[in-house]
Amino acid sequence: MRNSLLLYILLAVGNILYSQSKIKCDLIEVSSIAFNKNPSIKSANFSIQNAEGNFQVQKSVFDFKLNSEVGYQNERYNLFDADSRNKYLDKVLKNNSFYVSAGLEKTLRTGQIVDVSLKYNYNNNNYPYNSFAQYVGAYYGNHNSTVNLTLTQPLLRGRGKKVATALEEASVFYINKSKYEYEFSNSYQIQQIGIAYWNYYTSYKSFSIYIENENRVREVLNMTIELVKADKKPASDLYQVNADLSNQERLTAVAKQDLYNSRLNLGRVIGLTDEESQRLDIPINDFPTVMESGFNDGIDTNALIKIAKDKRSDAKAIEEEYKAIELRYMQAANNLKPQLNLAAFAFYGSASVGNGIDESFTSLVNNEGRDAGAGARLTFSFPLNNNLAKGNYSINKIALQNQSVIIENTHRNIELNIDIAINNLKNSIIVLEKARESFKSYQDAFNSEQIKFQSGLTTLLNLILFQERLTSSELDNLNAQEQFSNAILALRHETGTLISKEDLGFKITQNAFYTIPKIEN
Known part of the structure; x- marks a missing residue:
């Protein structure tokens, strides 16, 4: 008693663990799992991230650009014999210079380029006189600081916000x-999951049909054995039934x-x-029925085509690509023009002399040596053959024309595919109805033939033949239901x-697998 109780507990725990390890095979649940597991869905998501990375690359054109430089130079210059400075320098002029510059540049989305820079330069040498012939001693420092502001306006190539931000x-x-x-892509993958699910459900039901059919043959075998014992049937009939049973067992194994x-x-x-696939549980969603699908003979093909053109994301995708190519084409056309830029600039600077850090700081505000001004310059450049711009223009022009063809072809295929999907749906309903009628008739015929066989009014061969036809019709009925279910999926996807x-x-709803699209009036 104690051992039996322990065994029962172990079996119960084992069943609980087994059931927990199973993956519930529900249409909505397995479709939801796919968003995290399906490699095609993951790969399609990476393309979005790649496009976002490209956006960041294009956005970088308008980033602030910081330019800086620092340098030091030591120079030794041997004077000519005739140079009057020889008497002070022993024939070698030693010069030291230190310079620092920092600039900030930005391309505006209106096309202009703004550049602000600050430059500082320090210089000294061993010549004791300055440029005014004043004695100041060796290595007397000269400081110079300048602030520059430049605004460049493209006049031809690159002009305008539309071109700059294209x-x-x-x-x-x-x-x-x-x-x-x-x-x-997600819609297509969900459609494939739906098709695979209905195939799994069909296989599950088919397996049950074959087992049921095998049991029917066994019943015939038992019936035949009893009839042979009663001398109502010849013993040779057993060979035929045994052969049929072996064949049915083979079909069950398949x-x-x-x-x-x-x-x-x-x-x-x-x-x-x-390992996860083997843990999929039995399918729990039954096939949709014609009544719950919402189908009617007056289904409006044109209305469904309009729904498709409004909702099909692949049609929206090619239209977005057309807009992008159109912008690239516009920019390529602009790049055929010469580069003609007008730059306006202003500068302010000052100088100071002497050694000491204070002289470095005052070099920008010192009144003596102050220098300020403004001006403008016009620059022009143009490659004579201009093959790069011409080539890019041709490429983008062809791409734009090709995209128009792709849009037209996509809309054409949408119309054709929906027409095909509707026709397949209508035909699948006819096939389903006839398959059900056939199955019902064969059920009645087989039951009648069984009664006749028991009464000796028909042969074993006829009974086996009707039994095989019953199984075949039941499988045909099952396949017709699968075909109808897949037709709903195809129409939904299209x-x-x-x-x-x-x-x-x-979002995925149960209705998407069971009903045709609803047409709004």
Whole structure:
């Protein structure tokens, strides 16, 4: 008694752990898992991050640029014999110079370039007289500081805000394109998960049908054994039934293998590992019915095409790419022009002489040696062949024309695919209805044939034949339900209504797998 209780506890714990290790095979749950597991979904998300990185690259054109320099130079110059400074310097002029500069440059989004810089220079030498022939002693310092401000206005190439920000704005469109492509890729992957799920469910139900069929053959076998014992049937009939049973056992083994493969294939599409795929539990969602799908014979193809053009994220993606290419084309056309820049500049500087750190600081504000001014300059540059600009212009022009073709072709394919999807849906409903009628008729026929066989009114061969037809019709009915379920998925994906984009991610509802898109009046 004690050992039995312990065994019961161990079995109960084992069952609990086993059930906890299983992955619930629900359409919504496995679809949600895919957003974190599916490699195609992950890869599509990386393309968004890549586009955002490119936006940052284009944005860097308008970053502040800090330029700085510091240097020191020691110079020894041998004087000519005729140089009058020889009597003070012993034929060698020794010069020391130290300089520091710092500048800040920024390209504005209106196209102008602003440059502000500060330069400081210190110089001394061993010549005891200054430039005014005053005796000041050797290594007497000279300080000079200058502040410069330059504003450059492009007059031809690069002129205007639209040209200056073209690549930055284009990169925003490419981000939008990547997001729309990510959404469409997710829709496609969810469709594949739905198809794989219905295949798994079909395999699961098929396996049950084959087991049921195998049991029916065993019942026939038992029935035949009893009839043989009662001398109502010849013993040779047992060979036929045993052969049929062996064949049914073979088909059951094949169905079991198909069930195993379809489970792992579903795991593959979700993004699960082999070990995780084997832990997928039995499918719990049944096939949709025609009634709950909301289908009616008067389905409006044009209305669904309009929904698709409004909602299909791949159509939105190519339109965003068109906008980006259009901006690049506009900039390429601008780059055909020469570079003609007008720069206005102003400067202020001052100088001081003497040694000491205080002289360095006062060099910018010293009244003596003060220098201020302003001016303008015009610069022109143009490569004579201009092959780079011409080549880029041609490339972007062709890309824009090609994108127009892609947009037109995408819309054309949307119309064709929706027409095909609707036709497939209608046809799948006809097939489903006929498969159900056939299955019901074969059920009645087999039951009737069983009664006849027991009464000796029909042959064993006829009973086996009706039994095989019943199994075949039941499998056909199951496959018709799978075809109808996949037709709903295809129509949902083609109209862009399989998943929806929310603020916090993507939303999948049960209705997307069970109903056709709702047409708003």
